Amino acid sequence: GEQVEQLPSSLIVQEGASVLINCSYTDSASVYFPWYKQEPGKRLQFIIDIRSNMERKQTQRLTLLFDKKTKHLSLHITATQPGDSAIYFCSASINTNAYKVIFGKGTHLHVLP
Amino acid sequence: ETAVFQTPNYHVTQVGNEVSFNCKQTLGHDTMYWYKQDSKKLLKIMFSYNNKQLIVNETVPRRFSPQSSDKAHLNLRIKSVEPEDSAVYLCASSRDSANTEVFFGKGTRLTVV
Numbered sequence: 001g002e003q004v005e006q007l008p009s010s011l012i013v014q015e016g017a018s019v020l021i022n023c024s025y026t027d028s029a030s031v032y033f034p035w036y037k038q039e040p041g042k043r044l045q046f047i048i049d050i051r052s053n054m055e056r057k058q059t060q061r062l063t064l065l066f067d068k069k070t071k072h073l074s075l076h077i078t079a080t081q082p083g084d085s086a087i088y089f090c091s092a093s094i095n096t097n098a099y100k101v102i103f104g105k106g107t108h109l110h111v112l113p
Numbered sequence: 114e115t116a117v118f119q120t121p122n123y124h125v126t127q128v129g130n131e132v133s134f135n136c137k138q139t140l141g142h143d144t145m146y147w148y149k150q151d152s153k154k155l156l157k158i159m160f161s162y163n164n165k166q167l168i169v170n171e172t173v174p175r176r177f178s179p180q181s182s183d184k185a186h187l188n189l190r191i192k193s194v195e196p197e198d199s200a201v202y203l204c205a206s207s208r209d210s211a212n213t214e215v216f217f218g219k220g221t222r223l224t225v226v
Binding site: 036 | 153155156157171212215217220
């Protein structure tokens with residue numbers, strides 16, 4: 001079945017820095033890749049997504065790149081703030097079973113003031 | 114407020130007891146899910162329902178049983194809990210299939226002593 005790998009597992013940066021979170025998946029039938037953020041004590045929150053017919057998506061300080069050939073995604077966060085400290089999850093769902101989203105293990109981001 | 118609501122927030126119980134968790138969504142979505150998040154923050158799909166129909170039933174022990182009275186409610190019952198059931202159980206919903214943004218509840222933290 002589909003597997004989603006995420007690296008790094010944790011990141012500590014100074015406020016204002018940019019970060020890159022990498023994600024890879026195994027099932028070439030995967031078509032939809034949402035990312036979620038989980039702040040301490042809060043619910044998982046959708047932040048950005050991309051579909052397999054796109055290469056790039058940008059919203060505010062987030063840029064999501066998708067490479068279908070290498071089955072790789074990367075999330076770039078610019079001008080980080082302490083409020084960005086959270087666990088970031090990459091996920092994938094395949095067209096044949098659209099009701100099953102597989103999550104990566106998460107990247108713990110700590111932004112120091 | 115439109116969201117996904119879970120009760121209780123926390124539950125502590127002894128091995129062998131039965132527990133039941135409730136979930137309601139007021140977003141008008143057709144699809145609901147149960148996820149398990151362990152102590153390392155790993156997220157695993159357990160069940161998916163679409164319009165009260167079970168769509169996804171992952172390799173989950175038989176002591177776990179979902180119950181859906183209508184498309185806005187999806188409860189989770191665990192008969193005879195075991196120590197490895199200690200986790201946060203996240204309920205979620207989406208508009209149709211999982212190829213759209215998924216909205217999560219705040220979770221129910223189960224501790225089995």
